[in-house]
Amino acid sequence: MSDHKARPFLRALTVAGLSCALLLPAGAAFADAGFRKWVSDFRNTAIQNGVSGATYDRAFRGVTEIDPVVLEKARFQPEFTAPTWDYFDNRVHDESVATGREMARQWKPWLDRIEKRFGVDRYTLLAIWSMESNYGEILKRQDVMRSVVRSLATLGYGDKRRAKFARTQLIAALKILQSGDIDVSHLSGSWAGAMGHTQFIPTSYQAYAVDMDGNGKRDIWTSVPDALATAANLLAKNGWQSGRTWGYEVVLPAGRKFPAGSMSLNKWAEIGVTRANGKAFPNGSEQAELKVLDGRQGPAFLMIKNFSVLKRYNNADKYALAVGLLADQIAGYGGLVRDWNRPFTKLSFGERQELQQRLSQYGYYTGKFDGKIGSGSRAAIIAFQAQAGMQQDGHPSMEVLSRLRKN
The missing domain is CATH 1.10.101.10 (PGBD-like superfamily/PGBD)
Structure with a gap:
């Protein structure tokens, strides 16, 4: 689970809200002294929650200052609200599809085993890998990856809006260190604490992490099999239906309003909703919900159970749909029949x-x-x-x- 459960909360913070929340004494020296006192005081909290003193001291060795980049990332709120086509153009494109197909070939033996064990198709896992870390390329970037301990401590100390979340995640991260799955020098993640190839926050790692390669460690940072199996485990435990898709692109009859909520695909067909590729719905009894993310002039979709399971990874319609569309194209299916309502000529x-x-x-x-x-x-x-x-x-x-x- 990437920082999926935390993301809607994290995005809600405004610049003004953070300015009020970030109550640091004037001057960097005082701020560092305040942070060091917070680290010292939080040690007792961690010990009360099952973290050994030795683990805590090892984790915080050399961590004497807040990470200013983390607070800047938390403070920044982009003024530009991306239109729907912009979100998908940046994630579902010819390069992400081609790389996904190459990764499918490269990791085929492991993907075979993961599919057999968890019942989640490889193309969905590859799409998640692409969405979360660009097939691991993000993990190589020093300007992006940060110490999870320092990042979460910075948020726990300097950001009242995120403090509860950050402190919970920090204790979980310390327990990961204590388990021996990873050492402190490799416990890296995003500024908000999301970790590894498939970007799990520490509590989600605790719930779903898998040692797929059998080396005794659940290593989502350097083991691609562990990372993909961990993502598969999350989906499986949240009700993934093996052998079924996420939904269908559809064509809506003109001049008609549609009911909110879900009903069977047969019912949708009865009121004139058809698949965009002209084929019949494979299982007419399945419940489906209509999603139109780009207005009536853009593509429309009927979403079934697996779409809602994808949202357990990141609770956003755009995210789940991007995973589904990218997975389909990696698998060799065509793209959208009706493209996004884009007011210009698209670039490759x-x-x-x-x-x-x-x-x-x-x-x-x-x-x-x-x-x-x-x-x-x-x-x-x-x-x-x-x-x-x-x-x-x-x-x-x-x-x-x-x-x-x-x-």
């Missing part, structure tokens, strides 16, 4: 990288050429559009790339 992943490179050449962009369009890329696009006399919408469009190529 490679073209998005080219867009970033060309913006960099002209001095508009200083970030990575990763094909992911975030706030930095959008700001660069807007700056170029302003200079070129184009509409300043920040979209990564073929229209912008064509103008850059002409320049």
